[in-house]
Amino acid sequence: MSYIRCGRACRAALALVALLLVVKVGICGAQSAPLAAMSLDLDKKITAPSAILMEASSGRVLWEKNADVARPIASVVKVMTLTLVMEALEAGRIDLDDIYITSEHAASMGGSQIWLEPGESMAVSELVKAVAIESANDAAVALAEHVAGSEPAFVALMNEKAQALGCKNTHFINATGLPGKSPSEDCVSSARDVAIMSRELLKHPRIHEWLTIWIGYVRDGQNMLTNTNRLIRFYPGADGVKTGYTERARYCLSATAVRNNVRVIGVVLGVPTSAVRFSEASTLLDYGFKMCEAHVIARSGQEMGRVRVLRGIDTEVGVTVDSDFTVVTLRGEGDGVDARLELPQYVSAPVERGQRVGKIVAYVEGVEINSADLVAVDDIPKAGAFTLVVRSTKEFVRSLFDFR
DSSP: OOOOOOSHHHHHTTTSSEEEEEEEOSOOOSOOHHHHHHHHHHHHHOOOSEEEEEETTTTEEEEEESTTOOEEOGGGGHHHHHHHHHHHHHTTSSOTTOEEEOOHHHHTOOSSOOOOOTTOEEEHHHHHHHHHHHOOHHHHHHHHHHHHSSHHHHHHHHHHHHHHTTOTTOBOSSSSOOOOSSGGGSOEEOHHHHHHHHHHHTTSGGGHHHHTOSEEEETTTTEEEEOSOTHHHHSTTEEEEEEEEETTTEEEEEEEEEETTEEEEEEEEEESSHHHHHHHHHHHHHHHHHHEEEEEEEOTTOOOEEEEEETBSSSEEEEEOSSOEEEEEETTOOSOOEEEEEEESEEESOBOTTOEEEEEEEEETTEEEEEEEEEESSOBOBOOHHHHHHHHHHHHHHHHTOOO
16 A cells, blocks of 8 residues: 655745645556446446436546436435534534424424424434434424524525535425425435435534434334334445435435445435335445445554744644545556645644644546645644744854855
8 A cells, every 4th residue: 555755855845835745646547347347237237217326535426327317306305404404513503402392384294204293392313313214204394493493494505505515406395305286396306416415414424323223212212213224224334324205206215335445325216116226226335335445545643744833842843634544446547646735834833733734635637536634743832932032043053154
C-alpha cells in the first residue's frame, strides 16, 4: 500500500500561499473488461423499471437503468425527512429529549403508523426510531411539525434541500410519501435522486443507530417495531436505508451496505413484489463490492507535513488526518490517484491539537473523489514577548551571515 510522505518538501514550499503536494498512488484508469462484463450482467439481472448503483464516498455511478425517470417513491420519501431531522439535531435546533405533543393532523395519518393519539406526548428519539425502523407516517409528520412548525413548512424545506443537492426529478408533496387522490398528488423522484438523497443522509453516521435496529420498541416497550428493510438482518454489512410501497409506486428500496471500507448504495423503484425488491437490491450491492476496492492514502496520526506557526513557542506544527483517509476506486484501475495537501503559508498561535489546518484532497483524472481535514498534531501555545524578541534577534543575526 502506498502512503503520502512529505516533510522537507512541505517545509521548502511554505513560501507559497497554498501548498499542493501531488503524489501518484497507482489506482486509476479506464474500466477493465471484467467490470464491463459485470455491467452487462446487471443489464440482464435487474428487472426494476428504474435502478442505480452508486459508490457512496465519491457519488460515482457504477451502473444505472432509467435512473432519471420521475416516479412515485412512497415511503422512500422519508430518506429526505430523516435527513432534515438529522440536520436539525446536529445544529441544535431540536434535541432527542424534546417532547412532542401530537397534533390532530399528525394523528390522522394512515398507512404504517404507531397510532399516535391527539395530545399524546412522545420524545423525539422515539419518533425518529419509529420512522427509521417501521416507516411510521404519523411519527414522520410529528417530526416535520417539530422541526418546521407545520408539515407544509417542512415540505418546503424538503424541496429546497432536494434542489440544493441537484435532484432534478424530485418533488415532495408531504413528509411521508403517502399517495394523493391522483398521480399528480404523489411525491416523485428518480433512482438517481434517491441515491443522492441517501448519500446525504449517510453523512450523518448516527442515523445507523436507528436504521440498523431489527426489532425495537416505543412507549416503554408496549409497542414493538419491526424493520421494514429485511436486508438489515439478512445481508452482511447492510445498515440502511429505506423501503416504500404504494399501489402506484409499487415496491421501492434504497439500500446501502459497507464492507472493507467500501460503501455502496443500490436503489430499485417500481418493482412488482417485495421479494424481488430485496433480491435485486442485494444483486446491486453484490456487484458494487465486486467492482470497487478501498485504498488507504494516509494513516491516522501519520505526519503529512508541517506548517509555519507565527508567534508560537514552536515555529512549526505537524499536520495529520484524524482518521485513516481512504479512496475507493474501481478494481484494476490504471495508473494513479492524485492526493494533494492543501495547506496555508502559516497559522497564528495559539494552535490546539486537533485544530483544522488544511485538507487533503484525492482526485481521479482531475475530478475530486474524496477529501479530509488535516489537523494539528500538537498544541502550540502563544510565545511570550521575551521569547519573540530573542527569536527575532537570532534570526536577524543569522541573516547578516547568510551569503547564499
